[in-house]
Amino acid sequence: MVGYLCPPKEKHMENRRVRVRFAPSPTGPLHMGGVRTALYNYLFAKQQGGDFLLRVEDTDQTRFVPGAEAYIVEALKWCGISPDEGIGAEDKLPNGGPHAPYRQSERKPMYRAYADQLLASGHAYYAFDTPEDLEAVRERAKQAGNPNWQYNSITRTSMKNSLTLPEEEVQRRLDAGEAYVIRVKMPRNEEVKFEDRIRGWVSVNTLNLDDKVLLKGDGMPTYHLANVVDDHTMDITHVIRGEEWLPSAPLHVLLYRFFAWEQPEFAHLPLLLRPDGNGKLSKRDGDRLGFPVFPLNWHNEETGETASGYRERGFYPQAFVNMLAFLGWNPGTNQEIFSLEELVAAFNLDKVNKAGARFDFDKAKWFNQQHLRLQPEADLVADYRAEAAARGLSLPSDAFALAAMQLFMDRAEFIGDTLEGASYLFADPTSYDEVMVGKKWTAEAPGYVTDLKGVFAQTDYSEAALENAFKAYLADKGYGFGQVGPVLRLAIAGTTQGPSIFTVMQLIGQEASERRINQALTALS
C-alpha cells in the first residue's frame, strides 16, 4: 500500500501579502550565485508589492566566519537590494522588524518547543547514538558494500533511540543528561509531491528519504527544522532558493504537514555553472577563473589573501544586477538592458529557466559597457576624477574632466578605460611610438608640423577651425590626409591612435600644442 501526501491547495495563500526571504549562512562572503538568489527574491517581492527579508542561518557555530554577515549586508546594499526586514533593516524597523531576532542562533530557545511538538505527535524521536556510533555503522556498511548508509525507517530499528529503547531507559538517559539528537520519523512508503514554481511537480518516495536530525546535540536546530519553523513564523509565502535544496524539499514539505502548517510555494532556481569544465560556480573558485566570483572584495583573514569583487573591478551595480538577472531569466522580449526598476516590473518566476547557466565574463563586461553610457554625467565625472586621482593625475576643472572623459568614452567598458592610453591629455608625451615614427616621420615631416604650427596659430584653436585649417593646408599643398595626419598626431600625442587630434588640441590648447610640436621637432629629427 502506498500512501499519498499531497499538499492541500491553499486558496487563501494567494491573498496573503507576499513575503520572501534570502537566508544565507555567514560562512564567508556571498558569491554571485547567492547574490542572484537574493536578487530574484527581491525582484519577486517588489513586483508583488511584498516584503524581502534577510535572515541569517548561523546554526552551525563551527562554521561561523567573522565579518561574513556584514559583508552580505553590504553586498546587498551595493546592489541596491537591501532587505525591507531582518538583518540589515535595523534602520527601517526597530530590531529589524516584528519577527526579530533574525539570526537563528538568537532564536535558539524557540526551536526546542517545535521539536517537542513533533516528539509529542510521534513525528520525531530521540536518538542517543554518538557520532562515533554512527561512523562505525557507516564504516561497517561500507565494508559490506553499501557506501551510503542512512538512518532511516529500516536501520533505526537497530539503533539506540526512543523507538527501540524501553520508555524507562529513554527517561533515565534523558534525566542523566545524556547527549541526544531529535530525528524526524520518516514515514515508511509514501509519495511526497509538491509543485515547484519553476520545475512543476516533483515527486519523491519517502523510502529514499532518511531520518534527518532536526535538533542537534548542542541544542541548535539543523537547517531543516530552523528553516521551516522560521519561514512559518515569519509568514513567508514563497521560498525561492538554489536548486541544491531540491533534494531536501520533500522533507520540508513533510515537516509543514506534520506541523499542520500552510506550506509556502517553492521555486528552486537553476545553478550558476563555471565557464570552464563542469560544476557549479563555487566560492573557492576565487579569481582562478579570471574573473571575480564575489560582488565585493573579500579579505580572507586565515590565508591573508584578498579575492576580488565586481565593485572593485569597476562594475556598476546596475550592470552587475542586470547581468545576474539574465543568468537564468529573460523577459521574453529582445530588451537586454534593464534598470533595477525595470527588472522589478518585468520579472516573472515562470520565465526562469530550468537548466543551469554557464557564466560568461565577456557578456558581463558588455553589460557594464552599456550601463556606463547610461550613468548621469555628474556621476561619471566624479568617477572619472576618482580614477584619475588613483593614477596620480590631476584634473584642472570639471569641464576639462568631462571633455577628456568624453573623448575616450566610446571605447570604454569601464570608466577606468577612459584613462587608458590617454596620458597625453594631461601631460606632454615622453615617448613616441617607434614603429609609427619609422613609418610616418619622413624627411618631410618636420616641414609639415612647422607649417601647421603657423597655420593653426591663425585660428581660435577650436576643433572645427583646426580641422578646416588643416584641410585647407592639405588642399593648398596637394598633400594627402594619411600623409600628414599621423605626423601631426605623433607630434601632439606620441601615438597614432585615439580620438580626433583636433579635439585633443582644442582641449590642451594652443600653448601646449605648440610646445609639443617644438618638442617633437627636437626629439624626432
Add this chain to the structure above:
RNA sequence: GGCCCGUUCGUCUAGCGGUUCAGGACAUCUCCCUUUCACGGAGAAGAUCACGGGUUCGAAUCCCGUACGGGUCACCA
C-alpha cells in the same frame, strides 16, 4: 552507486503543436563610416532543437526510453 533535476548556435537564451528548414544577444569574421583605434551601421558564419521510439494530419514544443550533464545523499547550510 541511490534519489532528484536538467539537455535549442562556442556562451546566455526566444520558442510554450502548425505563420520557424528555429529569432535575439555576447564572442568570431567581413564590409561601410573613419587620418588611426574604437563607437555606430550593414552583413556572414554558427543549432540535423542530445539520441531513439511513440502520440498526432502535423513536434524543438506532448509521452516513454537511452545517453550525457548537474545537484544531493553529515549532529553543514
